[in-house]
Each structure stands twice: as C-alpha cells, then as structure tokens.
Amino acid sequence: MRTFSTVALFARTQRGDPAFALRRMLLLEPLLKLKHVELAAPEFSKRFALTGADHGWLRRMFDHQVIDLIISTYAHQRFQISGGGPWLAFTIPQTRLKPEKWRGFLQDMSRIAIAVFERARADDTAAT
Numbered sequence: 432m433r434t435f436s437t438v439a440l441f442a443r444t445q446r447g448d449p450a451f452a453l454r455r456m457l458l459l460e461p462l463l464k465l466k467h468v469e470l471a472a473p474e475f476s477k478r479f480a481l482t483g484a485d486h487g488w489l490r491r492m493f494d495h496q497v498i499d500l501i502i503s504t505y506a507h508q509r510f511q512i513s514g515g516g517p518w519l520a521f522t523i524p525q526t527r528l529k530p531e532k533w534r535g536f537l538q539d540m541s542r543i544a545i546a547v548f549e550r551a552r553a554d555d556t557a558a559t
Contacts, residue, residue, distance in 0.1 A: 435527040439537055441519045441544040445555055450515030451483030453493075453501075472498045491554055497546045504539045512543070519544050 456478055468481040468489045475498050483489050504510075511522045521540040528536055 434525045437523040437526050437528040437536065439521045439540045441521075441541065441548075442517045443548045443551065444517065445552060447516035448492075448514060448551055449483055449485040449488050451481065451485075451489055451513065453479055453481045453512040455509070455511075456480045468493075470498065471495070475502065488554065492547050492550045494550065497543065497550070500543050500546055504543060508536060508539060510540070514547075519547060 457480070466482070467476065468483065468486045470476050470481065470490060470493055472495065479501075481489060481493060501512075508523060509526075511524060513520045513522070521543070523536075
C-alpha cells in the first residue's frame, strides 16, 4: 500500500541557511536526552523537537512570533518543518490533503515561511 504525504516547499533567493527539522515530540523522546534546541518558550520545547547544528541561528529564527504562528497553525494542521539552503519544506506525513483544503494549508504555511525568511534576511544583514 502506498502512503502519501502533503508537502509545500518555499524558497528564498538569498544565501542558504543551516539545515534543521521541527516535528512533534515523540512520547519517549524526553527520556532519550537527545540534543534538541532549547528555545525561550519551555512549553513549546516540551511539545516540539527542534534539531539542527546551529543552535544560535535556530534560536534567532524561532522567536516568540514564529513560535506563536506555529502553535496557532498546528491546532489546524499536524505538520513538520524542515529546512536547509534556501528551502523550507512543510509536510503533513501520511496524509493526502483534499483539493479544497490546499488553499488554507498554503496560506497557513506561507505565513510561517515568510516569518522565518524575514528573520533569516535580518540575520544575513546583521552578519554583513
């Protein structure tokens, strides 16, 4: 049996960003003591696993506004975010969204992508 996922990809034109992944925290994961990025939002960090090599960059990208967008959107869609280089990918694993749901999905994900890209652009500017 085939399984399908729903995916939305967004890209920015500036330099590439470090690779990362954000997903729902697995049930036993806190016991494994994996190296997740600690954010300034402890409740968010209890529910979501953010991983990537550049913890400082991820803390700057996932500020309170982005976290609030993710939490408010996550109530409507269960999704994962991954990124690297110029790309952001939003995935609803093992779910094929019906065509009438695509518009809302793309709107929700684009709000998060724009917020992350704005922070990345500001980070690029500050670094030069």
